[in-house]
Amino acid sequence: MSILTKYILIRYLKSFFLILISLEIFFVLIDFLQNTAHLPNSANLQILYIFYTSFFTFSITLPLSLVFAFIVVMVGFVKQNNMTSFYSLGIKPLNILMPIIWCSIAITLILILLQTTPLAYSYEQKSRILNNSYFTTVQENIFLKYNEYFIYFEKLFPLQKKANNIRIFKTEHNNIIEIIIGKKAYYENNKWYVLDTKIIKKPITINWDSSKLTIGYKKLLYTLEGFKPKIINNVSRANIQFSIKDAIYTILLLDKQNLDTQKIRAILYSQVIIPFFVIPLIVIIFFFTTVSSREFNVAKFSSVSIFFTLIIWGIIYFLQKLAFNGVILAELATILPIIILYGFAYYIYKKRV
Numbered sequence: 001m002s003i004l005t006k007y008i009l010i011r012y013l014k015s016f017f018l019i020l021i022s023l024e025i026f027f028v029l030i031d032f033l034q035n036t037a038h039l040p041n042s043a044n045l046q047i048l049y050i051f052y053t054s055f056f057t058f059s060i061t062l063p064l065s066l067v068f069a070f071i072v073v074m075v076g077f078v079k080q081n082n083m084t085s086f087y088s089l090g091i092k093p094l095n096i097l098m099p100i101i102w103c104s105i106a107i108t109l110i111l112i113l114l115q116t117t118p119l120a121y122s123y124e125q126k127s128r129i130l131n132n133s134y135f136t137t138v139q140e141n142i143f144l145k146y147n148e149y150f151i152y153f154e155k156l157f158p159l160q161k162k163a164n165n166i167r168i169f170k171t172e173h174n175n176i177i178e179i180i181i182g183k184k185a186y187y188e189n190n191k192w193y194v195l196d197t198k199i200i201k202k203p204i205t206i207n208w209d210s211s212k213l214t215i216g217y218k219k220l221l222y223t224l225e226g227f228k229p230k231i232i233n234n235v236s237r238a239n240i241q242f243s244i245k246d247a248i249y250t251i252l253l254l255d256k257q258n259l260d261t262q263k264i265r266a267i268l269y270s271q272v273i274i275p276f277f278v279i280p281l282i283v284i285i286f287f288f289t290t291v292s293s294r295e296f297n298v299a300k301f302s303s304v305s306i307f308f309t310l311i312i313w314g315i316i317y318f319l320q321k322l323a324f325n326g327v328i329l330a331e332l333a334t335i336l337p338i339i340i341l342y343g344f345a346y347y348i349y350k351k352r353v
Contacts, residue, residue, distance in 0.1 A: 004091065005099045011076065012100050016107075023061040028053050038130055045129050052126040055119050059275075062111050062259035064102045064313065066278045067285070071305045073100070074289050075298055083291045092353075097286050101279060108275045115271045120243035146227050147256065148172065161187040168192060168223060179204050180221065192224040199253070227253075242267050261331055266323035269334035277316055277338055279344030281309055287352040312341065 031053050039046055046134045086096055114120075143155040154165035163185045170178035178201050182194035199221070201214040230324045242250060247268040285305050290296045318338055323333035 004086075004095065006101045008073075008096060009103055012069055012103060013074050015072040016065055019068050019072070020061060020065040023065060024057060027057040027061065031057070040129065040132055042152065049126055049129045052122040052129070055114070055122040056126060059111065059115070060196055063105065063275050063278045064309065066107060067281050067309045068306065070100060070104075070282050071302060071309075074286065078290060078292075078296045079298065083289070087291060093286070095282065100207060100282060104278055104282060105276075106231055108278065111275055112272055116244045118243065120246075121241055121273070124241050146224060146253075151224065151227075163192075166192075168194070175202075178332050180223065182221070187227075190225060191222045192227060194221045194223065195219065197221045203283060206331060244268065247271070262326050263324055266330040266334060268321065269323075269330055270320050272322065273334055274316060277312065277341060280341045282311060283345040284308075284348050313336050 028050060032050060032059045034050075046312075077086075083096075095173065139156040139158065142151075142156055144151050148171050150169040150171065152167040152169075153163045156163045164183065166180075166182045166185045168180040168182075169176050170180070176200065180194060181198040181200070183196050185192050185194040186192075197218045199216045199218065201216075203212070242264060247264050250264050251268065254261050254264070285308075286332060290299070316334075319328065319333040319337055322328045
């Protein structure tokens with residue numbers, strides 16, 4: 001790593017962490033003060049609420065901090081005549097820009113990696129603490145399709161991976177051929193174990209003279225392999241959340257059932273693709289930066305750059321919400337704007353360089 005790269009990265013990372021910590025404290029403090037009257041009296045739950053709120057806002061503040069830190073660095077470089085010195089020494093624009101680009105990509109990848117963990121459910125966890133239901137999550141009257149099965153859960157406990165009063169209807173050629181009734185069930189080893197089951201089988205072909213229902217009983221029956229409680233819980237809710245791993249699994253699962261995956265695709269794209277909107281913004285801002293400090297208006301440059309960043313972020317966020325609600329196709333609302341932004345950044349790069 002060259003001295004120039006080290007110098008640029010140190011300046012950039014200092015600004016980034018300072019801005020990120022400031023934004024985190026601001027958003028978390030505002031949220032905590034707004035909801036402090038509704039929080040439980042337990043200090044442990046309040047600490048957990050702050051922790052989950054911190055990560056939820058982290059997914060928003062981190063991309064913005066990357067751009068704002070770059071703006072701060074560029075202001076410092078121009079005002080201190082660093083840019084003039086760099087170019088006077090024959091340093092090319094890309095030698096200045098690329099360390100920041102690679103650093104931003106690395107930090108964004110860390111954010112995406114965290115979205116594969118249970119931390120991706122931070123908003124759900126903080127909402128449960130706020131609603132005094134952190135330890136008692138129950139979903140009732142859930143009816144879903146899974147492969148050739150239709151499943152009904154009277155009560156589902158996703159955290160405990162248990163369910164009460166389960167009905168499983170096995171179908172073949174749109175006809176019910178088997179019904180499994182169980183009082184309790186639990187999920188383990190990637191499959192559901194149903195206790196004290198009653199199994200009712202119907203003949204595939206009906207003969208009025210000889211056909212009859214077959215009724216049997218089993219103490220333990222395993223079925224529905226791979227049908228995760230978390231997936232059931234999320235799919236059955238209006239406001240759904242997924243980690244990246246669960247989103248991919250659910251898309252593949254629902255696609256087999258020929259069910260709509262619009263919302264889940266939008267969530268997946270928002271976690272994997274949307275954070276990279278910072279890269280073209282950094283490129284655009286860099287090539288619109290004046291080199292000479294004499295012609296540089298700090299107030300105008302800072303305000304226009306921040307306003308441009310917030311406008312782009314607002315448009316992307318708005319389109320993302322439309323995709324969540326199924327108004328616009330997920331690919332058009334999330335992938336297409338990022339492609340356009342990258343195309344515009346490339347156009348600016350070719351024009352300036």
